[in-house]
Amino acid sequence: MDIKRDILWRVYLSFILMIALGAVVIGRAFFIQHIDGDFWKKKGDSLHLRYMPMDAERGTIYSEDGNMLSTSIPIFDVYVDFGADGLREKNGKRFKDNVDSLSIYLARLFKDKTSAAYKKEMQLAYKNKDRYYTLKKKISFVEYAQLREFPLVKQGRNKSGFIIDPRDKRINPYLLLANRTIGLSRENATKNVGIEQSYDSVLKGKTGQRLMRYIAGGYMPVEGAELEPENGKDIITTLDTYMQDVAENALMKMMVGNNSLHGTAIVMETATGKIKAIANLGKQTDGTYAEDLNYGIGKATEPGSIFKLATLLSLLEDKYVTNNSLVDCEGGMKQFYGLRIHDTHPNQVLTVKEAFAASSNVAFAKMADQYYHTQPSKFIEHLHHLRLDTITGIDITASSGKPLIKKPSNRSWANTTIPFMAHGYEELVTPLHMLMLYNAVANDGKMMKPYLVNAVREYGADIKTIHPQVLVEKICSAETLVQLKECLSAVVDSVHGTGHKILFDSAYAISGKTGTAVTALNNKGYNKGNKIYQASFIGYFPSSQPKYTMAVVIQNSKESKLVYGADVSGTVFKEISDRIYGRFLSSKKFITPSADTTQYNYYGMKNEWSSIFSTLKLPYKDSATGGYWRSTSIKNNTAVLNTPVYTTTASAIIPAVIGMGLKDAVYLMENKGLKVTATGRGRVLSQSLAAGTTFKKGQVITLFLN
Incomplete structure (x- = not known):
């Protein structure tokens, strides 16, 4: 009897515990559903809902004459929600009635697969109830406009399940035109270059947000839950598309014809410092040319004879010489502390002006060594005043464009440094540095800051305007300036000037300086067989009232038939300046000849x-x-x-x-x-x-x- 009572007690106890546990579960479920329900619903949504960024429409980059240089065009990704209520109602009647015709239209539009393939894929996605099925990515606006009128799609998102996700694609409408300077906007902004990089914060605008719901392995947008992005602002550059096109073509023609390695041509507006054109071309492994590096702004090299203008300015400003001073060129060859410097052509006694026009290396090495050997800092101070040891300050990044001007405190300073620096070696400067100097001479001694952006514009109105900026009010005295201009004119006008043959025969006067620098091939030294030549011409036109200053610097190859500054870069300079003068400066009007007298x-x-x-x-x-x-x-x-x-x-x-x-x-x-x-x-x-x-x-x- 005691055993039976003991067993019953245990059964009753277990039963009571089960009832109690059930009551707790039911009570807890009631509590969660009715009291904590809102909390857990929000918690569940937080696991399935997420705010994702919506990129703003990136601003457009324009030329000064109003052409688009870099802009964004809309492209569209197309998805289908095969779980949409409107698509599946009445046992999927709407989908089944339209899938055949829709497949035919899709095949005709995209031409990437047959209508049967489209139908099979969509039927499978419908069967699997894919909530965010990728139909097509990166379709154009024209394709998108046609797609909207297709069967099923035109019934709207709720009934068709079609989801259109618009985004922007960055393009350069003029392709090669100033491509490196304009830059490319990439998905990873740290890899941008040029204006796209330097003005990224202005161009990109403010990112918006879109609420996305996680469904069936992917996120799809929640309609109406968006925070619109703030579009980027537009950039108005200083570039002129005509000048840029002329510069690109002239540079390309010379480089292809002469098998050159790389080159640059920069056109600057003399009075303001505006860069009106900048072409940069480098030879690719397949033999074609592309804007692979901004050689004009970002690559510092030994300038060669174009640097003689800085040496001449120093000598004239310190009153050591005048244009009429005589210098013995010693037959065009002289030893300086064990190293030989020679001229391309043998010269004897010349005036300073004649030595500059004939580009005598010996003459300038002798004069610099005579007057600055014991006081090198005086020469270096002139170069510092001319900002040849300072970054240009142009408004785009060019990491490798830092100049190098030696100082007596440098470990590599030697007795030969001054004579070699005097004619363009043992220093590194970019073509833009030298262009700034020549432009200052053309601009009556006032050195302007080079710049590429005129204004920042929002909804058609300028919200920021960039004005010309003077870097050096006076690079030298008026007396020195007159003599510098005489020497630069003599390079072209004098029969013995190095630029006479190529540049003299013009309808307008050109002043400038040629340069032919010996450079090392692949850093193998200057030994015969390894050396190649960098050809340069920097000048301004018209000489009496300069409007534009231009630098053309081209690195030749071992296979180049032409190597000298006048023959290579001077030819390019002449072609560009002729076209600019004829379009913008000439007062003569072109008269179309009679068709009856012209073949x-x-x-x-x-x-x-x-x-x-x-x-x-x-x-x-x-x-x-x-x-x-x-x-x-x-x-x-x-x-x-x-x-x-x-x-x-x-x-x-x-x-x-x-x-x-x-x-x-x-x-x-x-x-x-x-x-x-x-x-x-x-x-x-x-x-x-x-x-x-x-x-x-x-x-x-x-x-x-x-």
Whole structure:
């Protein structure tokens, strides 16, 4: 009996405990649901909801003449929520009724897969109830506009499940044009360059926020829960697209034709310091040229003879010499403390002005050594006053552009330092440093700070304007300035001036200085076989009332046929200055000649010419035999078609395309097996590979358009 009672007691106790535990569970569930319910709902949402950043629309970078140099265009990512209520209602009738036609439209628009493939993928995603299915990424606005009118999509987000996620893509509409200076806006802002980097905080605007819900392995936006971003501001640069285009083309033509390694051309507005154009080209491993580094601002090198202007200024300012002082060049060769300095051409006794015009290394090394050997700090102080040892202050970052001017306290200072510095060695400066000096001479002694940005603009109104800034009010006395200008004019005007042959024959006067610096190939030293030449010309025009100052510095290669400053950089300078003068400075107006007295020559396909002449009712005669291509001459309202040179010969012969439009030229070249790159606009002005020569299939040819 006692055993039975003991067992029952234990059963009752267990039963009571189970009832108590159940009551606790029910009570706790009631408490969580009705009393702590709001807290746990918020907690659950916090695990599935997240605010994610929405990038602002990045500001546009404009040229001074109003053209877009870098801008953002909208691109769209397309997702589908196959769990959308409107899409699945009535057992998915809306989806099933539209999937066939939608698949056909998608295949036609994107042309990346068949309609059957699109249908199969969407049916599978529908079956799996994918909540954030990626249909297509990075579609253009034109494609997006068409997509909105497709079956199912046009019924709206709730019924179709289609989610459009817009974002921006950065482009440079002019491609190569000032590409390195403008820079590229990348996803990782630390890798930006140029203006895109320096003005990133202004351009990028203020980031917004979007509430995203985590569903089925991905986040999808919660409609209406957005904090709109604040768009970035626009940048108005000092660049002029015409000058920039001219500078790029002239530099490219010389570098391709002369097989140069890299080069830069910078155009500065004399009175203000505005950079109106800056072209930078470097040779790539495949033989083409691209803006791979800002050589004008970011690369300091030994300047060579263009540095003689700084030496001359020092000597004149200290009253050691005048332009009429005589200096014995000793036949163009002299030993300085065991090291030899020589001239390109033998010179005897010259005036200082003549020595500068003839670019005598011996003369300037002798004068600097004579007057500054025992007082080198005096010479260095002049260079410091000219800011040749100070960063330029231009408003973009150029990490490698720091100058190096030796001081007597440097460990590498030697007896030979002064004579070598005097003619452009044992110091490192950027082309922009030297341009600032030459511009100061052109600007009556006032050194201006170079700058690339005119204004910051928001919604069409300037909110910040950058004004010209004077760095040095007077680089030298008025007397010295007059003599400097005389010497710079003599380089071009004097029969014995190093720039006379290339630059003298102009409709306007040019003043400047040539430079040919010996540089080491791949840092292997200056031994014969390893040395290459850096060609420079820096000057201003028109000489009497300078409007623009320009620096052209080109690093040649061992294969370059032209090496001297005048032949290489002087030629580029002349082409750019001619175009700028004709467009902006010349008072003479171009008069179109009468069509009846002038012969015009064009190139194109035979059938196209026939169509044109028939439409114009212009009589013509086809004197060619066979082939599709014709050269056309028109005179006195009569046209004659001829067989162009090298267009119907063997397949391994390079055709002549000068005078053709780009479409025809590319068609003809690529049919031959050549790879074509082109620069400029209009008709073909020149081609990098000569017509009539042989080539290998896949070889690159560059076409220059005018």
